Amino acid sequence: MTVYESDLPGVGKKHEIDLDDGSRLVVVTHNTGKREVFRRASEDADSEKLFELSDQLARQVGTILEGAYFQPVRTGNIETLLGGNTVLEWVDVAADSPLAGATLGETNVRQETGATILAVQRGEETIVNPGGETVVEAGDTLLAVGPREACRSFASFVRDE
Amino acid sequence: MAADLLALGELFAVVAVAGAVGLRLGLSVIPLYVLGGTVAGEFVLGRVGLPYVSSGEAITLLAELGIVLLLFFLGLEFSLDRLLAARSRITRAGLLDLGVNFPVGVGIGLALGWSAVEALLLGGIVYVSSSAIVTKSLIDLGWIANPEAEPILGTLVFEDLFMAAYLAFVSSLVLGGESVEATLGNVAVAFAFLGALFLLVQFGTGLFQGALDVSSPEAFVLRVLGVTVPVAGAALALGVSEAVAAFFVGMGFASTEHRERIERQLTSVRDVFGAVFFFWIGLSTDPLQVVGAVVPLALAVALTTPTKLVSGYYSGRTYDLSPQRSVRVGVGLVARGEFSLVIAALAAGGTGAVMRETIPALAVGYVLAMSVLGTLLMTQSDRIETLVLRRGAGSADSS
Numbered sequence: 001m002t003v004y005e006s007d008l009p010g011v012g013k014k015h016e017i018d019l020d021d022g023s024r025l026v027v028v029t030h031n032t033g034k035r036e037v038f039r040r041a042s043e044d045a046d047s048e049k050l051f052e053l054s055d056q057l058a059r060q061v062g063t064i065l066e067g068a069y070f071q072p073v074r075t076g077n078i079e080t081l082l083g084g085n086t087v088l089e090w091v092d093v094a095a096d097s098p099l100a101g102a103t104l105g106e107t108n109v110r111q112e113t114g115a116t117i118l119a120v121q122r123g124e125e126t127i128v129n130p131g132g133e134t135v136v137e138a139g140d141t142l143l144a145v146g147p148r149e150a151c152r153s154f155a156s157f158v159r160d161e
Numbered sequence: 162m163a164a165d166l167l168a169l170g171e172l173f174a175v176v177a178v179a180g181a182v183g184l185r186l187g188l189s190v191i192p193l194y195v196l197g198g199t200v201a202g203e204f205v206l207g208r209v210g211l212p213y214v215s216s217g218e219a220i221t222l223l224a225e226l227g228i229v230l231l232l233f234f235l236g237l238e239f240s241l242d243r244l245l246a247a248r249s250r251i252t253r254a255g256l257l258d259l260g261v262n263f264p265v266g267v268g269i270g271l272a273l274g275w276s277a278v279e280a281l282l283l284g285g286i287v288y289v290s291s292s293a294i295v296t297k298s299l300i301d302l303g304w305i306a307n308p309e310a311e312p313i314l315g316t317l318v319f320e321d322l323f324m325a326a327y328l329a330f331v332s333s334l335v336l337g338g339e340s341v342e343a344t345l346g347n348v349a350v351a352f353a354f355l356g357a358l359f360l361l362v363q364f365g366t367g368l369f370q371g372a373l374d375v376s377s378p379e380a381f382v383l384r385v386l387g388v389t390v391p392v393a394g395a396a397l398a399l400g401v402s403e404a405v406a407a408f409f410v411g412m413g414f415a416s417t418e419h420r421e422r423i424e425r426q427l428t429s430v431r432d433v434f435g436a437v438f439f440f441w442i443g444l445s446t447d448p449l450q451v452v453g454a455v456v457p458l459a460l461a462v463a464l465t466t467p468t469k470l471v472s473g474y475y476s477g478r479t480y481d482l483s484p485q486r487s488v489r490v491g492v493g494l495v496a497r498g499e500f501s502l503v504i505a506a507l508a509a510g511g512t513g514a515v516m517r518e519t520i521p522a523l524a525v526g527y528v529l530a531m532s533v534l535g536t537l538l539m540t541q542s543d544r545i546e547t548l549v550l551r552r553g554a555g556s557a558d559s560s
Contacts, residue, residue, distance in 0.1 A: 006311060008305060008310065008314055009238050009239075009314050009315075009317070009318050010238050010292060010296050010314065010317070011296060011299075011300065011305060011314070014305070014306065014310075026306040028305055028306055031421065031424050031425075032425075036300075036305075036306070038303065038306035040306070040307070044483065044485070046303070046307060047303055047304075047306035047307050048303070049303050049306075
């Protein structure tokens with residue numbers, strides 16, 4: 001998935017991403033923080049402005065789009081790129097996972113995989129920045145951060161692959 | 162003191178009204194500020210016998226600050242890395258723009274029997290497009306999200322860079338006076354001062370970074386001014402273009418981490434003094450003199466509009482844009498504005514009637530005309546595209 005980035009001197013930055021229907025989404029981020037979102041139906045067409053958002057609103061909408069408020073049915077890997085090679089990864093803990101019932105300290109996740117666990121989601125509850133003595137239960141969702149390879153080995157580690 | 166304060170108050174009142182009008186009608190405020198100054202000044206209100214705003218020392222000084230801040234912000238946006246990254250395309254488009262438009266202005270000046278320096282001034286005035294007006298129109302029309310935005314903005318970046326060199330050179334000529342030695346001496350001093358400043362900017366990023374490492378917004382703003390204004394003032398005292406000095410200071414801060422913060426916290430300051438500058442230009446303009454200069458004015462408008470269209474079209478083609486979008490690049494660059502007025506202000510400080518009166522009056526008329534024409538052409542761009550392309554297709558068929 002290619003994101004085209006270009007500088008708009010005096011204005012800000014422009015990012016373009018191809019949508020599935022062949023059109024292109026163009027996001028202009030102004031230096032002032034305002035975001036303008038356009039859609040360009042085809043190469044020759046003009047960009048049509050869809051809407052604009054203030055800085056605060058843009059972050060909020062972005063968070064919703066990102067899936068932080070609601071994670072739809074999992075269709076496989078959900079990968080969120082933080083920049084460079086750093087990824088956020090959500091992994092479910094199944095009943096037969098080596099982590100189920102153990103504390104984070106016992107499983108030594110960081111040493112084993114290189115990924116760091118940021119949070120443990122349990123139903124409605126979220127334990128942020130869990131310590132070594134936090135017990136992981138079956139049915140939890142673990143949020144890990146780290147280099148892509150580390151997160152992949154973390155996912156395999158949890159699923160006992 | 163009281164008279165000065167009142168004059169300043171009238172200035173801000175007029176500028177506020179002009180801004181409101183611009184907002185209402187969706188027009189760029191720059192020409193409105195200039196018009197406001199002309200109307201409120203001695204040549205319009207004064208002639209009718211009504212109390213007018215006189216251009217005193219106070220307003221002139223604040224206008225000077227406006228020039229400094231306008232150019233400072235330009236330098237802030239200017240990134241040598243960005244220029245180098247896209248250098249071949251920007252250079253090609255920029256040189257096209259320069260090579261087509263600048264000589265036409267110089268030619269008009271020489272044809273009118275002006276001196277070389279006066280012709281050079283006119284060349285600069287008609288060559289440089291208004292970054293402020295063009296960028297605003299790009300955003301208003303949504304073109305900012307289209308491919309044609311890149312060559313347009315790229316050309317503006319090239320023009321900025323050329324303007325820095327041009328202003329440095331021409332201001333030495335203008336302020337230099339009559340004798341060749343004095344002028345050469347001035348040019349030497351200018352390049353020495355600016356050269357040293359440029360080296361400082363390129364290699365002293367740490368200094369610029371450290372100077373602004375403070376969290377208090379008040380201290381931050383004061384420090385930015387505390388660096389920019391003294392440098393500009395020192396430049397002016399040495400007979401060097403204070404505008405270029407401010408540009409380089411802006412460049413110095415551009416590569417620090419403070420760039421966005423400077424933009425956020427100082428934009429209002431720049432806008433206030435920028436408005437004073439445009440008003441002040443209008444104040445010094447006699448509409449009768451503009452009318453008196455109508456022949457060169459009409460000539461300039463008639464000749465330098467198609468030149469921008471042509472240079473813009475071929476610039477678009479060097480960016481691999483379709484003919485349709487390339488026409489847009491030309492249309493987008495027609496508007497002239499703040500930079501031409503800065504050159505006019507420079508000319509007003511020169512010698513001889515042409516420099517001091519004709520050129521500034523011409524420049525104001527020219528900017529008013531071209532800002533309107535430029536924005537108009539952009540909104541009518543669809544018609545122009547069909548017109549140009551149909552004719553182009555017609556001539557291709559017949560050949």
